[in-house]
Each structure stands twice: as structure tokens, then as C-alpha cells.
Amino acid sequence: MSSSPCGPPAWVGTPVIGAQSSPVHRVTTAIRSAAKLGSRHAIRAFVPRGAWRERRGRVKNPRNQRPRILLVGPMPPTKGGITTFMLNLMASYLNEEFEFVPYTTTRPPKRDVIDNWGYGAVFRGGPVRILQGILLTIGRFITFPCFVICRRIDLVQIQASDYQVFWEGVVYAILARSVGRPVFLRIGGAFDLFHGGSPRLVQCWIGAALRIPQFLIAQSHFAYDYLRRAGRTGEIVVLPNWIRDTNLTPSVRTDSAGSLCLFIAGTEARRKGIEEIVEAMRRLDISGSPARFHLVAMTPSFLDRIKALHLNNIHAAEGPAEHGRVLELMSRADVFLLPSHAEGFPNSLVEAMAAGMASVVTPVGAVPEMVADGGALVIPVGDVGALRSAIERLTADPDLRRRLGEEARRCVCARYMPSSALPPLVGAYRTLLERPESKEIDHPGT
Numbered sequence: 001m002s003s004s005p006c007g008p009p010a011w012v013g014t015p016v017i018g019a020q021s022s023p024v025h026r027v028t029t030a031i032r033s034a035a036k037l038g039s040r041h042a043i044r045a046f047v048p049r050g051a052w053r054e055r056r057g058r059v060k061n062p063r064n065q066r067p068r069i070l071l072v073g074p075m076p077p078t079k080g081g082i083t084t085f086m087l088n089l090m091a092s093y094l095n096e097e098f099e100f101v102p103y104t105t106t107r108p109p110k111r112d113v114i115d116n117w118g119y120g121a122v123f124r125g126g127p128v129r130i131l132q133g134i135l136l137t138i139g140r141f142i143t144f145p146c147f148v149i150c151r152r153i154d155l156v157q158i159q160a161s162d163y164q165v166f167w168e169g170v171v172y173a174i175l176a177r178s179v180g181r182p183v184f185l186r187i188g189g190a191f192d193l194f195h196g197g198s199p200r201l202v203q204c205w206i207g208a209a210l211r212i213p214q215f216l217i218a219q220s221h222f223a224y225d226y227l228r229r230a231g232r233t234g235e236i237v238v239l240p241n242w243i244r245d246t247n248l249t250p251s252v253r254t255d256s257a258g259s260l261c262l263f264i265a266g267t268e269a270r271r272k273g274i275e276e277i278v279e280a281m282r283r284l285d286i287s288g289s290p291a292r293f294h295l296v297a298m299t300p301s302f303l304d305r306i307k308a309l310h311l312n313n314i315h316a317a318e319g320p321a322e323h324g325r326v327l328e329l330m331s332r333a334d335v336f337l338l339p340s341h342a343e344g345f346p347n348s349l350v351e352a353m354a355a356g357m358a359s360v361v362t363p364v365g366a367v368p369e370m371v372a373d374g375g376a377l378v379i380p381v382g383d384v385g386a387l388r389s390a391i392e393r394l395t396a397d398p399d400l401r402r403r404l405g406e407e408a409r410r411c412v413c414a415r416y417m418p419s420s421a422l423p424p425l426v427g428a429y430r431t432l433l434e435r436p437e438s439k440e441i442d443h444p445g446t
Helices: 023-037 040-045 081-090 119-123 127-150 164-178 191-196 200-209 221-230 266-272 274-287 300-309 323-332 347-354 384-396 398-415 423-434
Strands: 056-058 068-073 099-104 155-160 183-187 215-218 235-238 260-264 292-296 314-317 335-338 358-361 376-378 440-442
Touching: 068 081, 068 164, 081 099, 081 155, 081 347, 099 127, 119 127, 119 164, 127 164, 155 164, 155 423, 164 183, 164 200, 191 221, 200 221, 215 221, 215 423, 221 235, 235 423, 260 266, 260 323, 266 274, 274 292, 274 300, 274 384, 292 323, 300 314, 323 347, 335 347, 335 384, 347 358, 347 398, 358 384, 358 398, 376 384, 376 398, 384 398
Parallel strands: 068 099, 068 155, 155 183, 183 215, 215 235, 260 292, 260 335, 292 314, 335 358, 358 376
Antiparallel strands: 056 440
């Protein structure tokens, strides 16, 4: 049985409804049928014939009731850019027109992990945590359609990322469409590395999956262009991360000798460039540079490693911090360090720019787009020498730090505030909710 690498295999279009069909066959057929047809019957690829019965109905919302938008993604206690995005959206002025309902995908936290990236991330965190995560995810898949129907959800917005989180988002998109709900799929993370590093056949599956939702949300124009090349043919809305108006507060830093550099590690510290940070700190300590470092969200093992180096230029090193604490540190520190190997649209960089910090960044993901109007020194990925030189330059030149900080803040005020970032999303919500097909729903029953 032959087929082109990106063409549909010979079995596509064959009904997969018998109990004897393989699970892989069912999943692949569901993705392709949903992408090709936008069919409410895609869910039947997972279950035997007769497990679902449908009847057509129409949502009858009382007049003046706000449309309900289900936000699928990790909620607190999870920390990170996606959670911050969801909280910012729920607290934005859009809440006056739409009712946001959260559906959490949060799993137990991983302890002492600095490489939480790629498919291998599933196996990090210990066997108990792996089992808990699997059971929670399966349970949420099972209850999701009922939740959507019982809460009378009008539109589903799913926060996806890369690797296994992408495929998790695809399953939610199929489930939402199976009960007739329109779907937005927000793509974050280092999607370019995820897609570009996948085998050719998997890239075709990714392209098919991108055609399942009615709208994709891209975080940047870089992501928009990449999603088009990856196979998305439908509508895409560009929605960058933004900060709340209340977070745009004056800094309290002073032009003192030396500089305080802030680095946020987290569970993806290695991808964020922690190895380069440590080596640059070591070299700067040997040279007697007045630069000092504040390290945040460090894991216990890395805190021990830092202590063992006996560096004199470490101002402080601490473990996980609440979001408010991070914003406070940004208002006091001088330089934000983000020498990442891969990024989507880093929320931490937007917040650092809003705090008026000068930054040292690498040209990955949407970062070049974010600092195109200034605000940062750009260095090559993995170049410790360039990182050290950039820190020394900013440490020795308070005027440069101040100028870059002012440029960064102006950029945020112009592009990354609710008033400038959210209107395209509002328009997309209204467009999809006003389409006739979005008012027709299916009520699966047993």
C-alpha cells in the first residue's frame, strides 16, 4: 500500500468503527477526518458504532447573556507564560462582553527538573507523577464533552504548545468540534523547532491537525508565517502576549555602579540558557566585573550547584517565586537575561520590557520581532563569550541601560497593552459567534 509522504494514506476515508480497529488507526483517522471535513462525527473514530446518538438543536441564550468562552489550559497553581496569558485574558476588558470559563489541564508539578521540554518531558518527574498525569488527562478528556454541553459553552479556546502538549490540544479540538462547538487553537512554545525537527510524516499529521479548528491564534507574525508554511490554510489571528495596565508601574532602580542582572530559570532552564549563564557568571567573577546576578525559580539541585561554585557575584539565588515577586524584582533589577535556545513569545520578556529593563536576548522565535525597535542587545545562541561581553557592556554604561530600557517601555506601550493587542481577538470572536453554523449544536446522548 503506497502513498506520497504528504498525501493521505490509502486507508483514509475508510470507516473506522469496528471494535477491532487499532487505536493508532482511530486517532489518525480522527485527526484527518476532522481536518478535512470539520466533521462532528470525527469523535466516532474513537468508539464503536452505536456508542453515540445525535440530535440537532439550537442554543437558546437569554437576551443580553454574554457568550461563554471555554479557556482550556493550565491554571494555577501552575506557573508560566500560558497560565499568565489565561489569567490576563480573564481579567481583561473582554470580560465585559464575554464570559470566560476555565477548564484546567494542570497536572502535578515536577520537582527538580530543568529540562522539561520535548517528548521526553512526559517521563520526567518520577513514576508516581507520570501515572497521576496520565489518569488526570484521560479523565479530563472523558468529562470534557459533558462539561461543554452542561455549561452551555458557545466557543472553545484551547491553549496548545509544542510536542505532547500540541497533541493534547488537538484531542480537545476534536472533542469540541464533535459536539458542534467552534474552536480557537492558540499555538505557543517553540513550535518551529517542534515541527521542523519532526519526521516528514509527522509534519503532515501536524499540518492536518492545524486545519481542525476554525481559527488559529499565532503569537507573532513570525509564528503566523510559520503556521502557513506548516499547512494551515484557514483563518489565523495574531495575538501577542500583553501586560495588564496595572503592571505598567515606575521602576525603582538607580544608576549605581555595576548592574543587577535577573535570570528566571524554571523547569525549562536548560532551554532558557542556564548553562551559558553559569559559565558567564564564572568568567565575570574571575575578571572582577561589578556585575551581580539574581537567579529566580531555581531547582534544588541547581541551587546546590551554584553554592558549590562559591561565586562572589551572586546577589541572590532562590527557588520558585510567585508572579508578583517576579514583577517586583523586575522593577529593581537593571538587566534581564534571556539567552534562550528556543522561544515562542516569551511573556517574561514583555514584562521585563514593561519594567524598563535593558535585556540581553538571542534571535529565536518572536524575540527579534519584539526587540526590533530597540530595548535589547542581541547575541548568538549558545555564545558564552558574547553573553559575557554584553553584560560587561551594559554594566559599564548606565546611559545605555537607561536608553534601552526607555525603548523597551515605549515598545510595550505601543504594541503590548490590552488596547493594542486584544482588538483582533475580539473581532475574531464576534466573527465566529455570528456565523450560522456556530449556533447549531449536537447533543450526544447514550
